[in-house]
Amino acid sequence: MSYLHLKVPPTRDIRLRPCNAYGGNLENLVCGQKEGCLSNNGRTFAQTTGCQLTLAMGMAASIPNTVVIYHGPVGCGAGSLGLAGQSKMSQQARGNDDAVGRVWMSTNLSEVDIVSGGEKKLEAAILEAERRFRPHAIFIGNTCVPAIIGDDIDNVATRLQDRVNARIIPLHCEGFKTRFVATAYDIVYHGILRYLLGNQHDRKPIIEDEAAQIAYELRRKKTVNLLNVGSMGYVDEVELVRLLNAIGLEANVYPCFTSPEKFVKVKDAALSISICATHDDYFVEHLKEHYGVPYVLNTIPIGTDNVRLWLLDVADFFGIREEALKVIAAEEAELNKALEPLRKSFVGKTAFVSTGEIRAGAQACMLENDLGIKVVGIRAHHYDEFGEIVFENFKDRDDVTINVAANQPFEQVNLLRRLKPDLYLGHGNSNVWAAKQGVPVLPIYGPNNSYLGYKGIFEVASRLERILSNPRWYNTLGETTQLPYKESWYEQDPYLYIRQTTEAA
Amino acid sequence: MSTATDRPPFIEKPRFSCPLGGAMATVGALPKAVAVLHASQGCGGNSNGAIMQAAGHLGSGYCGGASIPASGIGEQQIVFGGAARLEEQLESTLEVIDAELLVVITGCTAEIIGDDIEAVVRSYRAAAADGRPPLVHASAAGFKGNSYFGYDSVLQALFRDYVVPTKEKKKGKINIWGVTPALDVFWEGNLIELRRVLEGIGLTVNTFFTKQDTLADLRGAGDAELNIVVSPVNGVAAAEVFKEVHGVDHFITDLPIGAKATASFLREVAKRLDLDNDEVEAFLVAEKDAYYHFFNRISDSYADLDFQRYLVIVADTTYAVSLASFATHELGWLPKLVAVTDPTDLEERAAVVERFTGGLADPKETVVFEADTSQISTRLFERWPKPDGSKYYQPFSPAFVIGSRLDREFAESIGAGHLSVTYPISNRCVLNRGYAGYRGALHLVEDVISALVVNR
Incomplete structure (x- = not known):
């Protein structure tokens, strides 16, 4: 599927035709998605959500020694203001003592620029970013306004590249272009592939050393790329690297928190390992096609079932299934012993899960199979062809409500009022609406907590046990807060405002 | 390079969002008012980070955060x-959301493509007989300015289309403007204290954005004797509109912080409104007494411990002056350095310095206009000699930085204490704390001195 010759990769809307509005059972969702009849669904009532710009620039800004430039009006990127210290902490966690917080600039486009164009401002910003910060890379995030008025950011990048040392990487992440914010991952990976990998000269050693070359080749055969986009904190990286080490592999982690000059090695790996197809399918497929690096991306290692599947996928590639099964058996035995005392607090409990499709499916499966918590509903931000494997566990389960929605708390409050779960595991911006209904919440990811691998199962279990042991804050919040919905809304079908259409929305 | 508005070609780490973000924060602070965004799908989500976590962890409130109805403009x-999409969204919003006032906020894409919002608003109002909540439209395209502009834009829409015009004015009734929800992280606490001290000198006070205020107070604000704008920037344009539509004059002043500033603020207000001098002075004496009772602790x-400090202030115009x-x-x-972070037109700068x-x-x-976060340090060392290795170099010490969260690294780099007072503040949680007036100033003393003794 090579799109690297294009300045702008296709949006997910076109490339994967996912669904972003659905309510009902799993079977109709899986069938509808396959037949492509859900991809134009929309809503006649909708609530505000994110855009690909925010996600793309967050991912870009996690890469150290970079400056991100929002080419647009001053508010695009203002979300960064709430995260001033976050990327610094994440870099420090990975041993970067010189970490600085996120460095971003806005070209602050004005009414005058709408008429006369904003390219001059972008030029000034790039040159000043180079002068002030001497970064390895400068990411330009194009926003709605310059896209509409026709600024050519690729041309600006090409024009200025000879004048700055930093690699200039234009990213076309205009918010209005896609309903699926996950397109952002493709956009950033596209930039990395085109500008960080594509233009690297082959690293020919200055002095040929045959022995060193042979040693390197041997090592390379056991070295994998572990992809860590977005949903993975440092503790999760440590856990997954531990498991890969345990079956004899070495792992390099990309792309977040890895300095741009180190990306060249991504081409040398024996295998790319994704933990989430929503993040990585575009990248791993291109790495395979252009550099011959094969990949696995079937599932996310959350819960024993999916950790096993994930690890065996990797092991099978290297022909070391037996070794992996031994590791799995030992790990599962040790984990089960640790989980045993916690399980009694989960007896008879129900949960509702809401997050990205891959994570939602795997986390729900983990709650049921590892902890014995009954899942009553699952919401996914979107649904595409990669969802089938992780949702397998919930096939033919009429007792599990399936909803596809990015945020849209109005549907969620309606569902929760009916389902009355004991626990809610959800994504940022959705959690609070469950909390306001008095339902105790576990955030479904966070950079400082562990969720993946065997340690992740134990940590999620012990956090759930802790939350259940005193849910009073949530209970009080539910009693003392008022949600903005009419009482009549709760009596309506939660999916009343989903528009099913064959035309583009 | 300079444009007609003298905006810099770029801003590094701007300390504000766009008009849409400011408008969302302003509507969200009005009781049971609900914003309906007509903008690209991500505008609301992106701005939420700016007006919630970056505003002292202000919560989503009644219908904020991911609950804000939005049309989600796409290709x-x-x-x-x-x-047509906006009309559909308004109709469905009426069915789902319990609102007493709707404010359509338009963003960049809506305004560039030129949607006829006024026609949508007209047809909505034409159907208003069935008890729909009133609807106003605030223009908040990102390219029109920053988040403070959004505050003004919402107020202007309300003054034109929501506040009921009346010829009768009530003696001693005043409205307060200029304290911007979320963008002044201490807005509610500030408004509560301003109301308290103005009531203390015998006035009837409307603050609009606190728990105590109602939409009926806003609707009836047209019979006030005076609008008081406690900012030389924010709310000034809206006050002009108020004057034009409702014939109420305004008094523009600075946000008073501390016994001295608050006393002179109250005396000026009293003079404008011809209040009884003895009553006012009696209140001031009592307040001063109570204030120094605590302050002098x-x-x-x-x-x-010699708590005197060299100080760097990094703030918007309103807070910088105060x-x-x-x-x-x-x-x-x-x-020794006051960095004003608003983008200020060149011709207005002399007046700001004044x-x-x-x-x-x-x-x-002392005053510089500097919007770029990493350049605050440069501006300081243009004014204070850099370390030169000499034995008797006089360092910039002991020093303190009052600014935003973004200035903490600068403070650390010069070995200074730091307190986040101006937007953005993601490293503090703010509930009803205010810094204005007498009681607010005592909080400010507590917070500043606490930062000095935190390691004891």
Whole structure:
């Protein structure tokens, strides 16, 4: 599927035709998605959500020694203001003592620029970013306004590249272009592939050393790329690297928190390992096609079932299934012993899960199979062809409500009022609406907590046990807060405002 | 390079969002008012980070955060127009959301493609007989300015289309403007204290954005005797509109912080409104007495530990003026650099510097206009000699930085203490705390001195 010759990769809307509005059972969702009849669904009532710009620039800004430039009006990127210290902490966690917080600039486009164009401002910003910060890379995030008025950011990048040392990487992440914010991952990976990998000269050693070359080749055969986009904190990286080490592999982690000059090695790996197809399918497929690096991306290692599947996928590639099964058996035995005392607090409990499709499916499966918590509903931000494997566990389960929605708390409050779960595991911006209904919440990811691998199962279990042991804050919040919905809304079908259409929305 | 508005070609780490973000924060702070965004799908989500986590962890409130109804303009609407989608969204919002006032906020894409919002609003109002909540439209395209502009834009829409015009004015009734929800992280606490002290001198006070206020108060604000705008920037344009539509004059002043500033604020207001002098002075005496009763508790430690500091202030115009005066006159500190972070038109800058007269020893030397976060340090060392290795170099110490969360790294780099007072503040949680007036200033003293003794 090579799109690297294009300045702008296709949006997910076109490339994967996912669904972003659905309510009902799993079977109709899986069938509808396959037949492509859900991809134009929309809503006649909708609530505000994110855009690909925010996600793309967050991912870009996690890469150290970079400056991100929002080419647009001053508010695009203002979300960064709430995260001033976050990327610094994440870099420090990975041993970067010189970490600085996120460095971003806005070209602050004005009414005058709408008429006369904003390219001059972008030029000034790039040159000043180079002068002030001497970064390895400068990411330009194009926003709605310059896209509409026709600024050519690729041309600006090409024009200025000879004048700055930093690699200039234009990213076309205009918010209005896609309903699926996950397109952002493709956009950033596209930039990395085109500008960080594509233009690297082959690293020919200055002095040929045959022995060193042979040693390197041997090592390379056991070295994998572990992809860590977005949903993975440092503790999760440590856990997954531990498991890969345990079956004899070495792992390099990309792309977040890895300095741009180190990306060249991504081409040398024996295998790319994704933990989430929503993040990585575009990248791993291109790495395979252009550099011959094969990949696995079937599932996310959350819960024993999916950790096993994930690890065996990797092991099978290297022909070391037996070794992996031994590791799995030992790990599962040790984990089960640790989980045993916690399980009694989960007896008879129900949960509702809401997050990205891959994570939602795997986390729900983990709650049921590892902890014995009954899942009553699952919401996914979107649904595409990669969802089938992780949702397998919930096939033919009429007792599990399936909803596809990015945020849209109005549907969620309606569902929760009916389902009355004991626990809610959800994504940022959705959690609070469950909390306001008095339902105790576990955030479904966070950079400082562990969720993946065997340690992740134990940590999620012990956090759930802790939350259940005193849910009073949530209970009080539910009693003392008022949600903005009419009482009549709760009596309506939660999916009343989903528009099913064959035309583009 | 300079444009007609003299905006810099770029801003590094801007300390504000766009008009849409400011408008969302303003609507969200009105009781049971609900914003309906007509903008690209991500505008609301992106702005939420700015007006919630970055505003002292202000919560989503009644219908904020991911609950804000939005039309979500996409490619389809950019090509074919988005008015029909907005109409659909308004109708469905009425069915789902319990609102007493709707404010349509338009963003960049809606305004570039030229959707006829006024026609949508007209047809909504034409159907208003069935008891629908009133609807106003605030224009908040990102390219029109920053988040403070969004505050003004919402107020202007309300003054034109929501506040009921009346010829009768009530003696002693005033409205307060200029305190911007979320963008002044201490807005609600500030408004509560301003109301308290103005009521203390016998006035009837409307603050609009606190728990105590109602939409009926806003609707009936047209019979006030005076609008008081406690900012030389924010709310000024809206006050002009108020004057034009409702014939109410305004008084523009600075946000008073501390006993001295608050006393002179109240005296000026009293003079404007011809209040009984003795009553006002009696209130001031009692307040001053109570204020120094608490304030002077720091005296032993101040005297023993030498709490005087060189000071850098990094703030928007409103806070910069007030903080400089408070630091100089009440804390006895030495502001050596005041970085004003608003984008200010070149021709207005002299007037802004003028406002610091009395609050700073040498405003011309001390005040700079600097929107770029990493350049604050550069501006300081243009004014203070850099370390030169000499034995008797006089360091910029002991020093303190009052600014935003973004200035903490700068403070650390010069070994100075730091307190986040101005937007953005993601490293503090703010509930009903305010820094204005008498009681607010005591909080400010608590917070500043606490930062000095935190390691004891």
